[in-house]
Amino acid sequence: MEEAADTVPPSLRRSSLPGWPRASEPELVRHYTWLSQRNFGIDTGFYPLGSCTMKHNPRINERIVQLPGIDRIHPLQPEHQIQGLLAIFYEMQEMLEICAGMDQVTLQPVAGAQGEFTAIRCIQEYHRSNGENHRDKVIVPDSAHGTNPASAAMCGYDIIEIPSAEDGRIDLDALRAAVGEDTAAMMITNPSTLGIFEPEIAEAAEIVHTAGGQMYYDGANFNAILGKTDPGRMGFDAVHYNLHKTFSQPHGGGGPGSGPIGVKSHLAEFLPSPLVDRQEVEDGGATGDGYRYFWKTPENTIGKVQQWHGNAGAVVRAWAFYRRYGRELELMSEHAVLNANYLRHQIMNPDSETLAGIEVMPVDGAPTDVVKHEFTLSMQPLKESTGVTGKDVAKRLLDYGYMSPTLYFPMIVPECLMIEPTETESREVLDKFADDFLAILAEDPELVSTAPHSTDVRRVDEVWAARNLILRHPGSE
Amino acid sequence: MYVALCENSCNEHSRASQFCLGRQEAGCEDLDQLPNLGREQEMLESMGLQSMDDLFSDIPEEVRRTDPLPLRGPQSEEEIWADAQHLLGANVDLDSRPSFLAAGLARNFVPTMVPMLATRGEFLTSYTPYQPEVSQGMLQAMWEFQTMVSELVGLPVSNVSMYDASTAAAEAITCAVRVKGRKATQKGVVYVSQFVPPHRLSVIENYSQGGSIELRTLEHGEDGRINLEAAAAAAGACAVYVEQPNAFGNLDEGVMKLKEIIGENTALIVGVDAVSLGIVEAPGNYGADIVVGEGQPFGIGPTAGGPIYGLFACQKDYLRLMPGRIVGKTIDEDGKDAFTLTLSTREQHIRRHRATSNICSNETLIALMGAMHMSLLGPEGLERLALRVAAATETTKQAVCAIPGVELVNPDTPNFREFTVKLPRDAGEAIAHMDEEGVLGGLDLGEWWDSMSKCLLIGCDERTSQSDIDALTSALSSWIEEMSP
Structure with missing residues (x-):
């Protein structure tokens, strides 16, 4: 069939080939494996990203x-x-x-x-x-x-x-x-x-x-x-x-x-x-x-x-x-709500003065003070007393091996962290997260406000990105 | 650690069994998705609650569901796998027979490396990289993707994907209207090629409901080419949308002359077959302002139409009003190279109803597969791939058109991937006949345009073999012979 290859007339032909490097399979496998190792997923650790429902993804689905x-x-x-x-x-x-x-x-x-x-x-x-x-x-x-x-x-x-x-x-x-x-x-x-x-x-x-x-x-x-x-x-x-x-x-x-x-x-x-x-x-x-x-x-x-x-x-x-x-889908929701309330309870009821650093949106009218699948925490009091912001706490959580909660949303909650554990986290993970979260609130404010310290890159300059707009590899341009 | 895990999983089984004794229906002992199954009570009690119902006491009784969901019982993974094999096994897949159905998707071959690496959990189970410090992998991969798309189409800016070619085209149009709206002398007017597939036109029409957009038709001549004289009427409109190749698989040099005709104040948007750009001129090199297309041939099988991904690339003056996520290179606090999402102030989570688009979830993982596939091909591999598709198209075209009674539509224009023939009777009948002979013969264009019910759209790809072509011509010939007296 090759002899018929040149059926596109010269006037329509591309003048020069696109310029990205070709790489061999072994090189690419290593490249993408390396990239994957610089990426955080549910499989890597707890991902309490509110409103995103980061639950476990069963592998049979991919098969x-x-x-x-x-x-x-x-x-x-x-x-x-x-x-x-x-x-x-x-x-x-x-x-x-x-x-x-x-x-x-x-x-x-x-x-x-x-x-x-x-x-x-x-x-x-x-x-x-x-x-x-x-x-x-x-x-x-x-x-x-x-x-x-x-x-x-x-x-x-x-x-x-x-x-x-x-x-x-x-x-x-x-x-x-x-x-x-x-x-x-x-x-x-x-x-x-x-x-x-x-x-x-x-x-x-x-x-x-x-x-x-x-x-x-x-x-x-x-x-x-x-x-x-x-x-x-x-x-x-x-x-x-x-x-x-x-x-x-x-x-x-x-x-x-x-x-x-x-x-x-x-x-x-x-x-x-x-x-x-x-x-x-x-x-x-x-x-x-x-x-x-x-x-x-x-x-x-x-x-x-x-x-x-x-x-x-x-x-x-x-x-x-x-x-x-x-x-039994109902069971899924029960456990999602159970986990959210349990985690909120672990964070909001410590025998610790760190509680002063958190404010939770009031929930009244319910006989048992419950939330559903997620809850919000305001870091406003913490910010006022120590200067540490919600974003700082979020970035510090990365050092502990967690994904950050959803940050500054909804906008009606000042210094908001929105947390959704989902039904697929064990009680042990929730306990540990609550402990670590509260430990962060008691840490040296300087340490927290300069976090993260142990990630692949330190705090990323988003303003620099928007000013310089380097949106592709310069190549041979 | 190992011991702890082992104990945990052993206990879990007994916990689950205990809990399930209390449930009405058997079967949920196979439920292995809930780590806290069986210890609900201890967790509730630690909060001072008595039962699960307490957690839902805030739902007023008048809206509460009291009966169980009228659905089937739970299944084990083993049972699900068996059912999936049974149901999906009842489908006829494209690789099981000679197949000539393309119509915008490619029966491609995806290198094994691609799905194996893209489904690594770190990629697969991550969210949008809003925390760049722990998402450098996906961010860099998408920045590399942007680079390759930019090179492929000849434009400086690419986003990290749209849903598909149709939504990419639709949002290119609304983007162009935002950018060109003020200078346009034909306010809100966009010309769309007559030979855009109707389902894509339908997507465009739905996306054009806001923003006072008026869609007009860009006419083609008898020979299938764009009518360049009529195209002059589009000068001063906000945008022109054309496809190269068009819905019939025709490549048209006229597309390359359009920018000169419509002028600087009218955006030229070109929809492409991404593979064709291995040999066909990149639209950025003949004045296109925005290029869109289907990314699927790179990275993923046709997948019954989704998930696939749309390409979206543009000139720099569209950057601040374009849809979708964009990755930029930057530095971290220590001055080290890093990547991050940028220009987010265009997007819905910041700009709300003034956003450039409502797009939030996109097709990142599929774009990642595309990036892997393109990297593995390299530019020379891409050229070879395009040449193979072009060769298969030409060989099939010649063989089919040699059948008496078959007439090539638009014979004077070259084809890429697809070509259209006119048959003596309805194409639907021909397809049904070929189906009986085990050949998937193409698309009945009567399904797209009533006036083309005798036209058959035949699609080829790099995997089209001589025996496939023989099977097609034999099946088509026998249908034509059968109806001759």
Whole structure:
């Protein structure tokens, strides 16, 4: 076949080859092994990164996605050639519907933010179909993830940010003042980014619905409540799931994720295309379960948000994770919440004066002073007494072999550290972390504020990076 | 340490069994994902709580679920593996038969090193490198990725990936509108090539809902090439989006002349087949402002359409308004070389509704696989790969077009990876017939455009063999012969 090689005419040909070095396999294996050793993952140590749900990633999932029945599949193959894949998609749609109390799920969005965007697009088309184009505002609490307002803005909406009440919960009076004829939707996560369950969520939904708006559930914190309650019961119309948080798709240094959405029936006709459906067949079907699976297009679909069917590989991993628990998924949430409360208790109830250095958002109204899957600590008192900031504490934790908690988010908590241990950490790890955390608060402030000391590089100059903008190797330029 | 681990795992089994006795359903004794299973009570009591229910007492009764989830029982890893093999084994994979379906994805060969190293736990289980002091590995790998993408497309700036080629194209358009919006004489107008696949156009339409963007069609002529005279109408618009090769696999020299026609104030966005750039001119060298494309051929199999990754590279004047994460080189406190995420003030976690994009999770791990694959190829290896694909395309094209009744669409333009033929009857029928003969014959273009129901899009790759081609031509010939009287 080589003689036919020169079929691209000279006028279209590249004048010079790109210039990166070729390296041999042994050199590259060593290079990337070395790089991996300079990178911290859940496998390396405790990763209490709030709102990111850094749980263990079961290895069977990685083995499964190497099977040719997923790795070597084209998304446009005829349906009868991919019945096994469609069966898994169907099972996942149905499972996610049940877990969130929704009527229809699409697996197409490939990240949480894309799920938000997709759902807000569906809500936009819903309002348009009702002749309500004038609804041009989306309401978000000030504690919301940044993707919420960004996703709504990408659909063309104006954002109304409402302040949280002093205890970090939703301020219903502020919500009442914000809703109106122009309300398209409210986006909110529950439990909130403070790890606090909103007890008045049903009332909030009522306020938004009465004004003619739709309720959107940011599923980033779904790990806290699975099997205990669901967004459907709380009054939500649409929800996204983070398969890379709740369902153990590895975070991979920033992705891939997967952000399916579920909606109530009135929004289902607008979902992206295609969905998976099935029909009973006499011959048992290709997978032997008695069904033939097929793609179907929602009646008034918004079309596509990803060019194929979403991150199928992530869906298959999440399927394997789900199968591990089945109906016992509730156990997963119980342990996530148990671990969060236990760690918070270990940090907040020491027989130690270091407690003065921490402030926790008050949780009132609950008989047992509980949080859900995560909690926030304010390092403000510590900063005032010693000058040590939340960032300093976070950097010092790296010296102890931990990943830092989420830093300075939510923004409503001064000097905030947000901690989410997940269900896959043992009590011993939590005890040790609490001890080390409290030890840091008692350390020489100079030592803490110049941390880290034992990492591959010392504190990195981010301002220098932004000033000099060296964004690639200079090569032979 | 070893002893401690051993004791721990032995105890865990008995703890788990004890706990499961109290649960209604059998099966969860296989649950090996929860280190604290079986000692919930001691942890609760240490907090002064009595039961798990106490931890959920803040959920009001009217929204609380009281019945168990109506789902199947838990499974062991062994059972899951068996079910996965059964279900995924029911799929027909591309490598099991002659396959000519590409349509934007490549039936590639990924070097074994790539998945083995990319799934090292330190990479696989890390989050976005927000703490650079313990994330230098992924940061450096992404900086190297940016360098290779920059070299590949001939532009100075690359981000660390978008979701796929379509979202990269869509966000390139919104980015160009932000950058060129003020100077554009055609406010908010973006011209999109007529021959962009419809699913990509649909993604672009969804992403164009904000920001008052008006999409217009950039016409192509009868010969499939861009109509350069009509393209002059795009001068003064915010952007023009074209693909090289286009949806039919055609390479068009006209794309290389577009920048001159549309001028400085209109962004030229080119969507590419990344492998083709081993032999085809880099768009940065003919005036492209933004280059996007599908990264999948480097690093990962087609994976049923995801996870894959989008390439996004641009000129420096787009840098501050572009989407996605960017790694920069810097120094640490001791003046030592280091890497960090930079220009984050564009992003949603800082800028919220004024962010340049809502993208947060991206496709870093797949981009890492791409970087590994590209490093292993090197520029010469990339050129050889592209030549192999071009050769396979040409050989297949000649063989298929020699079949009486088959007509090549756009015969005067060269092809890369794909070509389009017109058949005597519906392409869907041909595909069904070839399927019966064990050949995956391509894509029925009638699924994309109603007017093209007789057109078949045939895709090739570096793995296309002569016997594959023989199987294709034989299956197609027998279909054509069958319907002749």
